[in-house]
Amino acid sequence: MRNILFIMVLALLTSFKPISKDTNTADKINWITIEEAIALQKKEPRKIMMDVYTNWCGPCKMLDKNTFQNPDVVEYMNKNYYAVKFNGEGNASVTFKDKTFGNPNYDPAKANRRNSAHEFANYLKVSAYPTMVFFDEEANYITPITGYLKPQQLELYLKMFKADEHIGMDTQEKFNEYFKAFKPSFKQ
Numbered sequence: 001m002r003n004i005l006f007i008m009v010l011a012l013l014t015s016f017k018p019i020s021k022d023t024n025t026a027d028k029i030n031w032i033t034i035e036e037a038i039a040l041q042k043k044e045p046r047k048i049m050m051d052v053y054t055n056w057c058g059p060c061k062m063l064d065k066n067t068f069q070n071p072d073v074v075e076y077m078n079k080n081y082y083a084v085k086f087n088g089e090g091n092a093s094v095t096f097k098d099k100t101f102g103n104p105n106y107d108p109a110k111a112n113r114r115n116s117a118h119e120f121a122n123y124l125k126v127s128a129y130p131t132m133v134f135f136d137e138e139a140n141y142i143t144p145i146t147g148y149l150k151p152q153q154l155e156l157y158l159k160m161f162k163a164d165e166h167i168g169m170d171t172q173e174k175f176n177e178y179f180k181a182f183k184p185s186f187k188q
């Protein structure tokens with residue numbers, strides 16, 4: 001009887017992952033709202049990267065798990081961008097550029113299924129999920145990037161927009177040249 005109790009206690013103790021002393025926000029992206037990001041831009045100008053997702057979107061979950069957990073992505077995002085998470089089919093009210101957006105056709109019964117598109121997602125020209133929307137240091141819209149991206153694929157866009165290398169890139173050929181010359185440093 002004692003041996004069984006000992007084995008059960010041992011199994012219970014070894015089944016938990018220890019909490020690291022190093023656990024802090026440096027190992028996670030500091031997600032905020034678009035309103036918070038714009039307020040922070042007034043104190044410290046940075047570009048904004050907004051992850052537009054939905055609750056039902058499989059590639060959105062893969063992006064969260066595989067890309068937004070990558071240490072290189074986390075470090076670069078927290079240092080150089082304001083990161084915003086936005087549910088493109090959610091019910092949150094959003095104020096952007098003195099205009100308030102909502103989702104008047106939102107159905108709470110469909111909270112984890114396809115729902116009506118949020119007015120802000122439509123305003124941002126989001127047509128699929130996930131979409132990462134980039135804004136400059138004054139919250140001016142740069143462009144949306146649609147689809148699941150691995151860390152090195154996202155790195156290309158993060159660094160291109162951070163350095164304003166997208167300015168003047170007005171043809172596919174110019175982007176292709178940039179793409180061919182780009183040397184990723186993020187670990188996959």
